[in-house]
Amino acid sequence: MSLVITGTxxxxxxxxxxxxxxxxxxxxxxxxxxxxxxxxxxxxxxxVIGGDFDQVEIAAMKARGIEFDGxxxxxNEKSFFWSGKYHMDMNTRDTLVTDLNVLETFDPKVPASCxxxxxxxxxxxxxxxxxxxxxxxxTRPKFIIMDTMNFWMDIAxxxxxxxxxxxxxxxxxxxxxxxxxxxxxxxxxxxxxxAMGPKFVIxxxxxxxxxxxxxxQIFSAPxxxxxxxxxxxxxxxxxxxxxxxxxxxxxxxxxxxMKRAIIIGSAMASFCVEKxxxxxxxxxxxxxxxxxxxxxxxxxxxxxxxx
Amino acid sequence: MSLVITGTxxxxxxxxxxxxxxxxxxxxxxxxxxxxxxxxxxxxxxxVIGGDFDQVEIAAMKARGIEFDGxxxxxNEKSFFWSGKYHMDMNTRDTLVTDLNVLETFDPKVPASCxxxxxxxxxxxxxxxxxxxxxxxxTRPKFIIMDTMNFWMDIAxxxxxxxxxxxxxxxxxxxxxxxxxxxxxxxxxxxxxxAMGPKFVIxxxxxxxxxxxxxxQIFSAPxxxxxxxxxxxxxxxxxxxxxxxxxxxxxxxxxxxMKRAIIIGSAMASFCVEKxxxxxxxxxxxxxxxxxxxxxxxxxxxxxxxx
Numbered sequence: 001m002s003l004v005i006t007g008t009x010x011x012x013x014x015x016x017x018x019x020x021x022x023x024x025x026x027x028x029x030x031x032x033x034x035x036x037x038x039x040x041x042x043x044x045x046x047x048v049i050g051g052d053f054d055q056v057e058i059a060a061m062k063a064r065g066i067e068f069d070g071x072x073x074x075x076n077e078k079s080f081f082w083s084g085k086y087h088m089d090m091n092t093r094d095t096l097v098t099d100l101n102v103l104e105t106f107d108p109k110v111p112a113s114c115x116x117x118x119x120x121x122x123x124x125x126x127x128x129x130x131x132x133x134x135x136x137x138x139t140r141p142k143f144i145i146m147d148t149m150n151f152w153m154d155i156a157x158x159x160x161x162x163x164x165x166x167x168x169x170x171x172x173x174x175x176x177x178x179x180x181x182x183x184x185x186x187x188x189x190x191x192x193x194x195a196m197g198p199k200f201v202i203x204x205x206x207x208x209x210x211x212x213x214x215x216x217q218i219f220s221a222p223x224x225x226x227x228x229x230x231x232x233x234x235x236x237x238x239x240x241x242x243x244x245x246x247x248x249x250x251x252x253x254x255x256x257x258m259k260r261a262i263i264i265g266s267a268m269a270s271f272c273v274e275k276x277x278x279x280x281x282x283x284x285x286x287x288x289x290x291x292x293x294x295x296x297x298x299x300x301x302x303x304x305x306x307x
Numbered sequence: 308m309s310l311v312i313t314g315t316x317x318x319x320x321x322x323x324x325x326x327x328x329x330x331x332x333x334x335x336x337x338x339x340x341x342x343x344x345x346x347x348x349x350x351x352x353x354x355v356i357g358g359d360f361d362q363v364e365i366a367a368m369k370a371r372g373i374e375f376d377g378x379x380x381x382x383n384e385k386s387f388f389w390s391g392k393y394h395m396d397m398n399t400r401d402t403l404v405t406d407l408n409v410l411e412t413f414d415p416k417v418p419a420s421c422x423x424x425x426x427x428x429x430x431x432x433x434x435x436x437x438x439x440x441x442x443x444x445x446t447r448p449k450f451i452i453m454d455t456m457n458f459w460m461d462i463a464x465x466x467x468x469x470x471x472x473x474x475x476x477x478x479x480x481x482x483x484x485x486x487x488x489x490x491x492x493x494x495x496x497x498x499x500x501x502a503m504g505p506k507f508v509i510x511x512x513x514x515x516x517x518x519x520x521x522x523x524q525i526f527s528a529p530x531x532x533x534x535x536x537x538x539x540x541x542x543x544x545x546x547x548x549x550x551x552x553x554x555x556x557x558x559x560x561x562x563x564x565m566k567r568a569i570i571i572g573s574a575m576a577s578f579c580v581e582k583x584x585x586x587x588x589x590x591x592x593x594x595x596x597x598x599x600x601x602x603x604x605x606x607x608x609x610x611x612x613x614x
Binding site for chain 2: 256264
């Protein structure tokens with residue numbers, strides 16, 4: 001059974017206080033697929049690329065069990081391009097260039113080979129396109145998660161609310177949770193968002209970790225405190241990819257197992273930021289991941305006797 | 308043996324988006340002493356108050372095992388008064404009034420009955436006064452912790468650095484850690500601060516919890532996600548009081564036990580913010596604390612199998 005991940009596959013040019021890249025591979029789907037590929041195969045991305053997308057990169061993704069059945073290649077067009085510059089705090093950034101290119105006319109197609117999908121991840125993308133993907137499944141995937149961003153709240157809120165209604169779990173960052181719910185308290189925000197449809201809400205807080213909400217249950221996961229964050233691009237997508245990869249692997253959507261999935265996603269995100277772009281996501285090993293998970297256990301583990 | 312806590316005992320007038328108080332009891336020493344009193348007796352505050360300090364409040368503190376040997380009463384003067392207004396996010400506030408009153412000439416005296424002190428907490432106060440307290444002990448207390456604030460970094464950095472050199476553990480918030488170290492990464496900031504003297508650093512992150520650093524070890528404690536924060540005044544002092552109260556009770560300064568102390572401090576702080584001023588700190592029971600600690604366990608507990 002496939003793990004289907006839709007989103008963008010792109011070229012990014014990134015500037016941080018520590019360095020600068022020319023065009024490197026990026027996009028929500030790329031990061032999420034790389035991350036998930038450490039836990040599940042096959043990964044089936046649904047995305048669009050231009051003829052300029054590097055064959056070496058395609059081969060590298062295929063070698064990690066990322067299939068290309070659902071990837072449309074527009075040979076005579078250019079891939080989506082994004083360029084941004086991070087501020088000193090690495091939490092805020094300015095977008096310098098957004099060239100939609102192939103994305104402008106993207107019409108996602110779910111191929112027959114992806115119909116056996118239990119776990120579907122809708123990476124950040126226009127909300128109507130996220131809906132289009134869901135509608136093409138003859139049988140609804142068992143568990144659908146979505147990511148989004150403030151941009152869609154600003155310009156396409158009705159579409160976004162429609163997509164939110166259709167999913168089991170939504171991932172947003174803290175600012176987006178507040179914008180979507182009009183509540184400052186993240187607990188109140190999560191409750192309002194759950195009332196919009198999803199039974200689970202994950203609020204990502206960057207260097208402060210993430211919160212998982214389900215009914216009245218809350219789980220708080222830390223982020224690994226890091227000496228250096230080299231490039232935060234893709235950290236959220238990598239987190240989501242590790243999360244859905246673990247769910248797909250274990251086929252267990254209990255709250256307990258989602259806690260594990262969040263810790264795994266957090267571990268994967270902590271690798272992502274250590275180098276530019278997807279570089280670190282291509283080179284880590286299972287031993288690296290295990291060692292990082294042990295760091296997470298040490299980081300939060302305490303033992304208290306209550307009378 | 309006494310747990311000695313120095314700091315301010317004050318009147319506060321607080322305005323939040325949810326309400327407004329006239330003069331109510333506050334001050335770093337008051338909050339810390341109330342919080343610690345749930346874990347250890349006797350508590351010996353070293354502080355100064357005016358003749359206007361309410362006898363009912365003094366009786367209430369005494370009833371909780373808070374002794375008044377080290378409290379100087381300046382009968383014809385007024386207690387320190389602070390007034391502030393919180394913004395909608397409850398993380399930022401404007402100071403409206405600061406009337407030093409008795410604090411202007413405060414000359415802390417450690418009475419003979421406090422000399423048997425193993426655990427000393429220096430609440431937020433002028434750094435030179437914090438030093439004066441340490442110097443009065445004929446035998447250095449086994450474990451000294453200090454709190455401080457950005458204000459002293461702005462106007463009394465050399466004095467502050469001198470105090471920091473003398474303590475075992477320092478508590479600062481994330482902005483203060485960055486200001487003190489000139490490092491954005493909290494990991495790097497903590498390392499620089501440890502190099503200034505203290506073997507332990509706690510970085511408080513408000514609604515995002517707290518980090519404990521010691522050598523290369525890090526512990527991350529969450530804050531309890533709350534629907535409503537009614538009044539954040541004193542939350543940091545309450546955290547510190549619960550922390551030192553647990554250490555004094557257990558006489559155990561291992562890293563493992565400090566993790567417990569941080570969870571206990573976090574639990575106490577989560578009560579503090581539920582009502583105005585010290586109100587909630589006067590009424591909670593051991594059963595309330597135990598229930599809250601169980602919430603913390605549920606909040607962060609996960610179980611992961613690593614190959």
